[in-house]
Amino acid sequence: MKYPVLFSPIKIGTMEVRNRYVVPPMATGLARADGSPTEGHVAYWAARAKGGYGLLIVEAAAIDPLGKGSPWDEPGIWDDKFIPAWKKVTEEVHKYGAKIAIQLHHAGRQTTHDKIGGQPVAPSPIPCPVEREMPRELTTEEVYDLIEKFGDAARRARDAGFDAVEVHGAHGYLIAQFMSPYSNKRVDEFGGDFMGRMKFPVEIVKNIRRKVGNGYPIIFRLSGDERVPGGRDINDSRLVARVMEEAGVDAIHVSAGVYASTQYIIAPAAVPPGFNVYASEQIKKVVNIPVIAVGRINDPLLAEDILESGKADSVALGRESLADPELPNKVAAGLTEEISPCIGCMQACAGYLFDSTKSNISCLVNPFTGREGELKVEKAEKSKNVMVVGGGPGGLEAAWVAAKRGHKVTLYEKENVLGGQYRIGAIPPTKQDILKAIRYYITMGKKYGVEYKMGVEVTDDLIMKENPDVVILATGGVPLVPNIKGIDNPKFAKAVDILEGKKEAGTNVLIVGGGMVGVETADFLGEHYHNVTIVEMLPEIAKDEQAAVKFFLMERLNKYGVKAITNATVREFLDDGVVYEKGGKEEKLTGFDTIVLAMGAKAYNPLEEKIKGKVSEVYVIGDAIEPRKTLEAIEEAARVAVKI
Structure with a gap:
């Protein structure tokens, strides 16, 4: 299909x-830490320029x-020292x-003392509901000083070779405040009525224009x-x-939203496309x-429709560009099935942003994002015979990347369908885009010659018979069934069996x-009009869900009337319920037609010890x-595949 406007x-x-x-x-x-850009920035932005995007807008500086x-x-970009980098x-x-x-950015009240080493500033001494730190009200003189700083930053941007500047008046930061x-x-003069509130951004743009000239583009x-209540x-x-x-x-x-409505700034899969x-x-x-x-805007057809119908002149693809820096080139070449999709999971983009153990942005579907300078798919020096055991997401990723590097790859999957637990994860409401990722991995595998053998349970004898140079064990995990009185009841169902329709x-x-x-x-069952109660030993449910995903999930669970009993440790399973302990007191919960076990998982790795020392290279990944x-x-799959 052609996309003439795009x-x-x-x-x-x-x-x-x-x-x-x-x-x-x-x-x-x-x-x-000092604010200067790195070689990582160079590689990250070069990948998207090379991939065909027309305009790149560097993150808030x-x-x-x-x-x-x-x-x-x-x-x-507050000092000339940043210009060379x-x-x-x-x-x-x-x-x-x-x-x-x-x-060009100033956070205003949407920051903390820990981040800036001082008290945040704002138009008024009202704390951000999320950061919850009292800001200091800017004096009129200080407001004029910040106007000058925006203009000076724009001049530096021009001198550094940027083709334009974008003034950040969105998302509840200082200008938006x-x-x-x-x-x-x-x-x-900077408040009181609409035009008073608009004076700050207007004066910023005028100051920028004076310092960069009439021909230099300014985006707002x-x-x-x-x-939010009371917001614009x-x-x-x-x-x-x-x-x-x-x-x-x-x-x-x-764009949309402020910190108190972040779920619309970086919207998860529960929010409709466009x-x-x-x-x-x-x-x-x-x-x-x-x-x-x-x-x-996660489909080129949607993008073309937006432009063709006059709803916008350009389309910005945020997480879509994380998932695939080559998306425009693939669309232009008619290779849309090879686009690495954004699935709205939020785990390595927004999720990493708020995870102190992570150093930079990435993407669940495309782990090369944010690592463009160090994690590269390059031709292998020697082609090897690679055997991948397991057709879940780790196995699928390892297979296609290894094959692209020139290895001969065969993937074995014991089921008659690929995707593993990842495929089952696509069944609950709003999770369907996971299937796009599975399709993408399979498409890329077929393109680079991966041979898929389905319905085959791999044994150490089969591995010895095939005599591979490399074995990648991606055998995943199995549901955990802890040793609790009464749990071995054939009437009970595992969560995966409910989702797959086996029970x-x-x-x-x-x-x-x-x-x-x-x-x-529970989301899946609630959607289908079951009466659901959850028992959880932690103080809250959905603790491992990303914040924006959890926001909409909890909305749906509340709508369905799902009940949750937290801080509750199950001591015994009954035929129609459980005995649990909460606050040092035992309670009985009965009257259920079905008991579903969702108590975690354990690793399934039956082959590693059996083949260790018999195969030159053995790698274990994932669950x-x-x-x-x-x-x-x-x-882990990507790192193994680029190394073998």
């Missing part, structure tokens, strides 16, 4: 962009050290014909709807867009400059275990080592 050029001010694909700014965690807000080290990024991107902008009655309670990003809605944002066009911006980039397009459509009706849409649940269901598997099984999330299995 691949037509567009002008933003004096800048001509080769197509309508935009990579929006996303925190990467690639900066140094602080215009002042006290304006940093990212949980990771935020890049800076940023120049390396822009020069590399320009080699591939893309344009590159940088987003000034623009919104949700956070601006001032009565001086705003949240079309802040989605789309009607207000239409007025904001008109004022900013008059102030001199060359394009409007329409959910925010209505906002760009409304903005486009009132301005004469290009409008950029963003928000789960049918009655009207009243008790799920023992409130982790990811248990709550998603076969110990049960964890899918993203660890895929990441």
